[in-house]
Amino acid sequence: MNNTKKLTTASMMSSLFVVCTIALVSSGIGYTFYLDFIVPVFFTMICLKCDLKYSVLSGVTSLIIIGLILGNLGTAIWATQSVVLGILCGTLLNKDTTIKDDLVYGSIISVLFMVLIxxxxxNLIGYSFMKEFQGYIKYFKNKEFANTIYYMFIALYPFGSMFSIYFLALIFAKKLNILSGNSKKKYKIIKNFRNYSRFISCSKNVFYACSLYFIAAQILKFINFNISSVYLKTIFISVKYLCGYFIISDGYTVIQNYIMSKYKKIAYARYLSLLTIISLVLVFNISVLAIIVLNIILDKKISIRLQQVDIVNRLVNQ
Structure with missing residues (x-):
């Protein structure tokens, strides 16, 4: 009976999505904001309400209908990306993971999916943004700088999209009263983010996985290992940038929390911030490695990440 109810709900929401998409896209006002944000949030709602298998079924049937009616390959591709991001976000919200873990998983998978799109x-329209941009690199005087901006864009766009969808989905799901279990817990954390932010961290497994990937990528760069495929190279370097960002932001917060709890002096935390910024500018790779090593020491010595997860859980349960 419960499965029948979920299937019926998913079918009704699919019908609503198809009608709205056809109407808005045909009128010309359904692009950008609708496909970039409303569609992913909508399918996150379906995933939270109806579970993963019905969400996937809803997405596949809806996209087929939209593609057949509109006959627009560009819109179909765009809508496919939005649907997948929504289902991914809903799946992550239902998992017993930390919010930062969700953002790591979501951002990396989004990069992979962006490349697949x-x-x-x-293959369909004969135009590739990534290959086209690589052709323009030769016109820049500083090719390394241009490549850095390109890969940062590829890395940060999925991260920004994932964060926005994640946040908006929690807000709307709360309004619709469909939060439960892990998603309800994550909403409470986001709602009280100002109080919980310094204790929100990646799990040990995710932090170490990012660290290993970043170190391996830097070693391959040092030995001039070359990847000929534009797509593989884009994935490889963009994921490295994402891993580097999460290592720095998460690792620094953990070290800062330890200093604050041990010495009880804000001045020490400010000195740490200044030292970290200067060292990252002057010796970036050594600074990241130092952050990784200090985090490993703190995890081995006092299990600081487990302590922070416990603190957040206690605050939420209050």
Whole structure:
């Protein structure tokens, strides 16, 4: 009976999505904000309400209907990306993971999917944004700087999209009263983010996985290992940037929390911030390695990440 109710709900929401998408896209006002944010949030709601298998079924049938009616390959590709991001976000919200873990998983998977969409689009319409940009690199005087900006964009766009969808989905799900279990817990954390932010961290497994990937990527760069495929190179370097960001932001917060709890002096935390910024500018790789090593020491010595997870759980349960 419960499965029948979920299937019926998913079917009704699919019908609503198809009608709204056809109407808005046909009128010309359904692009950008609707496909980028409303569609992913909508499918996150379906995933939270109806579970993963019905969400996937809803997404596949809806996209087929929209593609057949509109006959617009560009819109179909765009809508596919939005649907997948929504289902991914809903799946992560239901998992017993930390919020930062969700953002790590979501951002990396989004990068992979962005590349797959570009490959799919190039096969259908004969145009690849990634390959086209690589062709323009030769016109820049500082090719390394241009490449850095390109890979940062590829890395940060999925991260920004994932964070926005994650946040908006929790807000709307709360309004619709469909939060339960882990998603309800994560809403409470986001709602009280100002109080909980310094204790929100990646799990040990995720932090160490990011660290290993970043170190391996830097070693391959040092030995001039070259990846010929544009797509593989984009994935490899963009994921490295994401891992580097999470290592720095998460690792620094853990070290700062330890200093604050041990010495009880804000001045020490400010000195740490200044030292970290200067060292990252002057000796970036050594600074990241130092953050990784200090985090490993703190995890071995006092299990600081487990302590922070316990603190957040206690605050939420209050």
């Amino acid at each position: 570009d490959i799919y689009a190039s």
